[in-house]
Amino acid sequence: MEEDLGGVPPELRNRLGPRLEIIHGELHRLKTIVERFLRLASPTALDPEQIQLDRIVGQVCELMRPEAESRGVELRVKLETLPEFMADPVRLMQALLNLVINALQAVANGGWIEIRTSRRGEKVWLQVADNGPGIAPEKLGSIFEPYFTTKQEGHGLGLWIAQQIIAAHLGTLEAGNREGGGAVFTVTLPLTAGEK
Numbered sequence: 001m002e003e004d005l006g007g008v009p010p011e012l013r014n015r016l017g018p019r020l021e022i023i024h025g026e027l028h029r030l031k032t033i034v035e036r037f038l039r040l041a042s043p044t045a046l047d048p049e050q051i052q053l054d055r056i057v058g059q060v061c062e063l064m065r066p067e068a069e070s071r072g073v074e075l076r077v078k079l080e081t082l083p084e085f086m087a088d089p090v091r092l093m094q095a096l097l098n099l100v101i102n103a104l105q106a107v108a109n110g111g112w113i114e115i116r117t118s119r120r121g122e123k124v125w126l127q128v129a130d131n132g133p134g135i136a137p138e139k140l141g142s143i144f145e146p147y148f149t150t151k152q153e154g155h156g157l158g159l160w161i162a163q164q165i166i167a168a169h170l171g172t173l174e175a176g177n178r179e180g181g182g183a184v185f186t187v188t189l190p191l192t193a194g195e196k
């Protein structure tokens, strides 16, 4: 359209020119947004290295502890000694952060969040539990869908992204409710996660 603009009467050209420029600029902006989004969500972008899961959990806690404290939420950690394994530490941290942020948003003042790890055969197992309201049974099937949210300010992307990241490591992420109330998210990762 910009190329054809030379052939139209000046009056029309002067009106269309600035509009086309706006379209051009907006297309560029949208392209950047989509590219950034795809990079964020892309499971193919794994950059694996030897990791210690307890260090990643430690970093997540360090990041979240001030916010937890200011909300009067106890952040508990129960870690088993785990072998090192190949995984993408940045992406795993992103996944774990999304789970902990959700837990923090769910529990009320005086609540708690517990992160546990252990080894189950050739798999590493990680759980984030909280004593918030839990997840309504009819919503359990939807929470991993992109854009599913029950929050006014939510995007509904945190769990979807977390699941994409775990799946890219050939692991699983499952949601459930604790018997005593509250939600529990369970991650399993094969010890050969990033070796493909």
Ligand SMILES: Nc1ncnc2c1ncn2[C@@H]1O[C@H](COP(=O)(O)OP(=O)(O)OP(=O)(O)O)[C@@H](O)[C@H]1O
Pocket: 098, 102, 103, 104, 106, 130, 132, 133, 134, 135, 143, 144, 148, 149, 150, 151, 153, 154, 155, 156, 157, 158, 159, 160, 183
């Ligand atoms: N620990 C939890 N306790 C109760 N409900 C939860 C918990 N974690 C997730 N949910 C439910 O799952 C929904 C989807 O979570 P998800 O992290 O994908 O999106 P979100 O937190 O709403 O928005 P955001 O994109 O900012 O993360 C939440 O809106 C909430 O209803």
Ligand SMILES: [Mg+2]
Pocket: 098, 101, 102, 157, 158, 159
């Ligand atoms: Mg979230």
